[in-house]
Amino acid sequence: MPEAAEYVKTLDINVDELSSPEYESILDRAGKRIEEAILSNVVGEPSPNDDIEIPSFPIAVMMVAATNDPLLKRRYALAEAKRVSNLLKDESKEKVREISSNFNWKIRLIETSVGSLTYDFALHFTDFLKNATGIQDKQWKLVNRLVLNGEVYLTKTEVSRLLEEEVRRYIEGKLNIKVGLLPQDIMDRVDLLQRLFMEKRGKIRLEELPKGISIIAFPPCIKALYDAISSGRHISHVGRFALTSFLINAGMTVENVVDLFRSLSDFDERMTRYQVEHIAGGRGSRTRYIPPRCDTLRTHGICPGMNEICRRIRHPLAYYRRKLKIIRAEVPLERA
Amino acid sequence: MKKIETKSFIQDKFAEYYQRHAYTIPPPNSIEKREFGFLLFKERIMLRHKGFQKVDSLQEFLKATVPSDVYYSGAFYEKPEEEMEEKGWLGADLIFDIDADHIPTPCAKVHDTWVCSNCGFVGRGAPPETCPACGKQKFDEKTWLCEVCLESAKAETMKLIDLLMKDFGFSAEEMCVYFSGHRGYHLHVESEEVHALDPMARKEIVDYVIGIGLETSFHGLVERRSGKKSPILAGPDLGGLGWRGRIARGTYEFLLTATPEELEKIGLKKAAIDVLTQHRERIVESWRGQGPWGIMKGVSAQSWRKVAQRAVEKQSVKIDTVVTTDVHRLIRLTNTLHGKTGLRKVEVPITGIERFDPLKSAIVFKEGVVTVFVSEAPQFRLGEEIYGPYERQRIEVPTAVALLLLCKGAAKVE
Numbered sequence: 238m239p240e241a242a243e244y245v246k247t248l249d250i251n252v253d254e255l256s257s258p259e260y261e262s263i264l265d266r267a268g269k270r271i272e273e274a275i276l277s278n279v280v281g282e283p284s285p286n287d288d289i290e291i292p293s294f295p296i297a298v299m300m301v302a303a304t305n306d307p308l309l310k311r312r313y314a315l316a317e318a319k320r321v322s323n324l325l326k327d328e329s330k331e332k333v334r335e336i337s338s339n340f341n342w343k344i345r346l347i348e349t350s351v352g353s354l355t356y357d358f359a360l361h362f363t364d365f366l367k368n369a370t371g372i373q374d375k376q377w378k379l380v381n382r383l384v385l386n387g388e389v390y391l392t393k394t395e396v397s398r399l400l401e402e403e404v405r406r407y408i409e410g411k412l413n414i415k416v417g418l419l420p421q422d423i424m425d426r427v428d429l430l431q432r433l434f435m436e437k438r439g440k441i442r443l444e445e446l447p448k449g450i451s452i453i454a455f456p457p458c459i460k461a462l463y464d465a466i467s468s469g470r471h472i473s474h475v476g477r478f479a480l481t482s483f484l485i486n487a488g489m490t491v492e493n494v495v496d497l498f499r500s501l502s503d504f505d506e507r508m509t510r511y512q513v514e515h516i517a518g519g520r521g522s523r524t525r526y527i528p529p530r531c532d533t534l535r536t537h538g539i540c541p542g543m544n545e546i547c548r549r550i551r552h553p554l555a556y557y558r559r560k561l562k563i564i565r566a567e568v569p570l571e572r573a
Numbered sequence: 574m575k576k577i578e579t580k581s582f583i584q585d586k587f588a589e590y591y592q593r594h595a596y597t598i599p600p601p602n603s604i605e606k607r608e609f610g611f612l613l614f615k616e617r618i619m620l621r622h623k624g625f626q627k628v629d630s631l632q633e634f635l636k637a638t639v640p641s642d643v644y645y646s647g648a649f650y651e652k653p654e655e656e657m658e659e660k661g662w663l664g665a666d667l668i669f670d671i672d673a674d675h676i677p678t679p680c681a682k683v684h685d686t687w688v689c690s691n692c693g694f695v696g697r698g699a700p701p702e703t704c705p706a707c708g709k710q711k712f713d714e715k716t717w718l719c720e721v722c723l724e725s726a727k728a729e730t731m732k733l734i735d736l737l738m739k740d741f742g743f744s745a746e747e748m749c750v751y752f753s754g755h756r757g758y759h760l761h762v763e764s765e766e767v768h769a770l771d772p773m774a775r776k777e778i779v780d781y782v783i784g785i786g787l788e789t790s791f792h793g794l795v796e797r798r799s800g801k802k803s804p805i806l807a808g809p810d811l812g813g814l815g816w817r818g819r820i821a822r823g824t825y826e827f828l829l830t831a832t833p834e835e836l837e838k839i840g841l842k843k844a845a846i847d848v849l850t851q852h853r854e855r856i857v858e859s860w861r862g863q864g865p866w867g868i869m870k871g872v873s874a875q876s877w878r879k880v881a882q883r884a885v886e887k888q889s890v891k892i893d894t895v896v897t898t899d900v901h902r903l904i905r906l907t908n909t910l911h912g913k914t915g916l917r918k919v920e921v922p923i924t925g926i927e928r929f930d931p932l933k934s935a936i937v938f939k940e941g942v943v944t945v946f947v948s949e950a951p952q953f954r955l956g957e958e959i960y961g962p963y964e965r966q967r968i969e970v971p972t973a974v975a976l977l978l979l980c981k982g983a984a985k986v987e
Contacts, residue, residue: 351814352793352807362741363766366774379777380784381791383815387742470710475895535785536776537894 255296256420266293268426271301274316275309275434298408300423303416304431308438310412318405325397330357333396340403349390351383358396359388368402373551378532450489454564456556458534459483461541469500475529475537478516482528483553485517528553582986583979584614586972587910588639590937595635598908600628602763606649606663610903611640612912621903624653641912644903647761649768657901664768667775668904669782670896671729672757673722684717684951717951717981718756718914723931730758731926733890736782737762740815750921752931754911758921759904775898782897784816784889789881792817794866796874806874808866808881816885821864823884828856828865839883845876910937915976932956936973943975944968945984953977 255264266284270293273281284290294317301313325333330346337344343361350356362384369377383390391399419427455463462480465472472480477498484494494513498504511520518525531551534540546563550556601607609623609631620640625631635643646653647668651661687700691709700712730750737743737760747764770778780786793813796804809817811825827835828849836846848871849856859865866877896902905911905918916935932955947963954960955974963978967987970978978984 351817352809353795353797361766363770363774366770366777370771370773370777375786375788376791378780378786380781380787380816383817384740384781385742385814386739468710473895532780532786533776536779536783536898 267297314408322401356390365389454560595632608646608653610644612642643909667762667767669760670893680721754916784885806867819888823888938972
């Protein structure tokens with residue numbers, strides 16, 4: 238088995254050679270990797286022939302990069318990263334440490350028991366945070382870890398999981414490199430894969446939010462902010478941002494959001510309009526902002542406490558969608 | 574007329590300070606990559622997106638402009654003078670702000686006042702939800718700097734230093750602590766390794782410091798089952814590492830003095846409250862071994878979890894969460910004056926912080942006396958002396974005291 242680190246780092250290829258017949262089986266395997274990532278989020282069984290398997294990876298990377306499709310890139314990077322972490326399961330601690338060091342992690346092998354747990358690694362907290370903030374589980378919050386002298390204490394399984402994130406970001410980085418012109422037969426393969434992804438994606442399209450604002454479907458945090466602003470009470474900057482971005486994303490017009498702030502004693506129409514338009518994506522960077530996640534709202538003291546629905550979601554907009562669904566399901570019953 | 578005189582008096586004093594002392598202002602590291610911001614006396618606007626290649630030009634600028642407040646970015650930029658989106662963020666120091674406003678203090682902020690913006694009703698302490706006179710919910714708040722508040726802010730700062738050293742491994746050389754010149758302390762971590770941390774990573778550090786999202790089960794408070802017996806609750810001990818030890822020590826302190834009311838407030842039932850208040854000695858004794866967890870009959874695992882959560886609250890550090898997570902934030906520059914007090918932001922030695930007296934160290938105007946007319950001010954100390962309380966009276970006081978009253982809007986120049 239090729240070493241996982243080198244495996245993802247051998248990414249130099251000579252494009253001109255690709256059309257020659259000896260590359261056929263490598264291109265097939267590369268295509269298969271992408272196809273399986275699209276269809277089932279894995280990269281499947283490796284080819285038993287290392288001369289095919291190893292070069293098929295950089296070629297697959299190049300093909301995905303050529304699609305210029307950010308969603309496909311993400312999906313492929315995730316599938317490859319999952320594969321690496323699966324391979325890591327059977328590796329020794331020493332090997333895992335070696336691979337981590339290849340990504341410049343500051344990591345040490347240890348054997349420390351605290352309570353009923355035995356830790357195998359101590360990893361510098363910056364390397365931990367770089368990879369753990371993307372994982373949505375309480376166990377990955379820094380505050381729930383043993384942190385000592387700048388290091389986070391981890392088991393081998395946990396380090397493998399963090400490496401998966403690192404590899405994913407590493408591959409995503411590679412996928413964003415501009416690819417020059419590829420030979421036509423390879424472009425044909427790329428087009429085919431892209432079409433397959435479009436078909437698959439059609440089925441997983443996110444549901445859109447309905448028009449019109451439903452205040453009774455607001456999560457408790459947004460409701461509290463909304464009530465505060467409606468009665469002219471002062472709310473913090475984070476609160477204003479959360480409320481505005483929520484309302485914009487729920488479909489409220491810039492005009493109506495600006496009106497809402499009118500009752501504040503420090504209301505400045507020009508300034509408010511500028512800021513609301515900025516959040517709505519009409520200015521500057523042209524990106525529409527989404528409200529902060531639940532745990533961010535908790536950090537800044539905006540969360541007034543969770544209710545039943547809150548426990549099942551991580552984002553105020555997810556709450557809104559879910560509650561709307563519940564309300565809509567209830568309405569016909571009431572009428573009956 | 575009086576208002577203008579007062580304003581220009583303050584401005585003249587600030588000008589005098591910058592003329593004589595601008596050279597003492599230390600440049601932030603990589604000054605050429607920082608954005609500077611200045612609050613202007615006259616226009617009351619923030620002049621932002623300024624950049625300086627060298628500290629001399631910054632010092633000259635301060636002498637010429639005499640701003641009421643001076644700020645610089647915790648961030649480093651490729652082009653600090655460009656608009657926000659064009660600046661090119663390169664990294665930022667890790668900054669913590671501890672402000673008395675965020676700490677519940679024993680003085681209950683009786684020195685602070687609020688005025689209803691609608692009817693003018695005046696009250697003390699923190700403003701209520703609604704005005705008792707007219708029921709409206711908008712208030713103007715006036716805060717004061719008081720010793721008790723500043724002491725609690727200092728105690729929080731010391732907790733923070735301890736946590737950043739023990740848990741995050743920062744050395745005293747990597748951290749700088751400052752008194753802000755008003756009601757709090759700033760702590761800057763300027764170590765290279767924190768520069769690249771993104772807002773999400775900084776949020777995780779904030780949550781660690783304030784104990785948000787902490788689940789005690791990850792820190793040793795777990796029920797263990799052995800054989801067929803019913804599960805036994807185990808918990809962290811006083812010498813535990815990281816948050817484990819903090820939970821134990823917080824629990825120890827809390828149970829040492831907790832009143833039945835305090836225990837009821839965290840949701841304990843009468844039976845558990847009785848046990849915990851009637852067996853304090855046994856609890857203290859138990860810490861020599863495995864701690865009181867699981868050995869007090871009548872206190873359920875659920876109750877212990879509530880006690881431990883209260884311990885987390887006690888051990889957490891009360892910081893302003895936004896300052897740390899905002900990677901574009903402007904921070905007051907060291908040795909510049911605070912527009913609300915006329916005091917200066919000063920560095921606090923980390924060893925010896927216990928003995929640091931902000932109300933002495935931050936004074937800049939040490940000569941002369943000024944006569945002012947005070948409308949209202951609570952009693953306060955500055956330097957060695959105690960002043961006030963004042964109400965509608967003419968007083969002759971040292972320059973620094975007069976300036977504080979003037980900057981606070983509590984007095985006028987006579």
